[in-house]
Amino acid sequence: MTADVSVAPARWQRAAIERIARQTPRVISVFLRTRLEAHVAGQHVDVRLTAPDGYQAQRSYSIASAPGAELMELAIERLEDGEVSPFFHDVARPGDTIEVRGPIGGHFVWRAQDGGPIVLIAGGSGIVPLMSIVRSWSAAEAKTAVLLIYSARTWEELVFRDELLVTRARDSDFGFIATTTRGPRHRPEDFDRRLDRSLLRGVLAQWGRSPRDVYICGSNVFVEAVASSLVLEAVPPGIIRTERFGGKD
């Protein structure tokens, strides 16, 4: 792994909400017009909201859009007890402005020159930074094999599902396996159970390649289970990058 200094601008900038689109029952995409530098797939931005009395709240959101896209897309899951995500779901509308800084992060990133093959494993809204990688890969000239394994509760809750299916249909170098833990599978190659060690072993064997890098993003419980399964399946720990949210339970 090479270290890349990713220098985040210290300054907060205003960003305009251009469009909001519903993705799934719990996830919306917020499209921002910003003057931030182009990001690297996998990076995030910090978002800051300010109340009339000056009180501020900050959160980090992964970027879903491809580097260089005209609008920056954040996909935001509604957290019922959240402070910031309900604002985006219930209050925000096109024309509003928020503040952003970034892009941030120099580890959970992929550039076309990094090559592959790469394995991407997402749990729920953990798809967001991986979607940026898929889009970045899709736009790249020199292609390498990519396998995305994506676990969600139901087929309806797979964020970016239709775009992933189109990418799969268009490009044989892109493998896409979905597994749904609370609803039926929809394609013969999909699963309808937890992403455990035997499922991973089977899918990787079927894929038949050795990954150069593995990216796992999701809740900590999901990431911990998947990462430890991969290590038990003799995937070198040093090639596995993780991005997690939440605690032990």
Add this chain to the structure above:
Amino acid sequence: MASYDAIERQGYVMSTRGFVGRRPSDEVAQRLPPGQYRTEDFPVLAKGPTPCVDLATWRFTINHGPQPLASWTWAEFETLPQTIWRGDIHCVTKWSKLDTTWSGVTIDDLFQGASITPPSAYLLAESHDDYDTNLPVVDLLGGKAMIATRFAGAPLEAEHGGPARLLVPHLYFWKSAKWIKGLRFTARDEAGFWELRGYHMYGDPWREQRYTNDP
């Protein structure tokens, strides 16, 4: 945009239409560094898989550059004086956790136990997963830091850095290296893992030193 820049330069920030927010109590607010929010949870963050660290072969080593100065097995480490620390921790991803209780061996006791006088002003904390992070030595002395082996009275869980992690609670928590295996004195302040990847060299939460260019 231009008018906003002018406003911004004067130090004002426009409010976000419709945002109300959820303020913490005054008591909690005073304990939260800028941009942080309180969590009751204990989130887990790591660059990769949780490493499997075997206590039978565990060693903690202090090095000066390539030169080992002192080393302890787990059994030896457990005989060092134990200190309890209670207070708040702050993660650069913006959560803060209040009133945490840790115990372990202070860096003062560690150095004293091995008769080590710091040979340089900086060091790297090094971990079993090839993670490292840089710190000024002075930030580890005077009771400000420990090698923690217990959290809330129980052995430190692997996902939180067990069996042993560095605890430097006055800096953002990425400086409190999980799965620590040693300290290495360096002649200069050498950037560690996150410090090479966009994060601040020092990381004081009260000055909000999150990223490389933050003042």
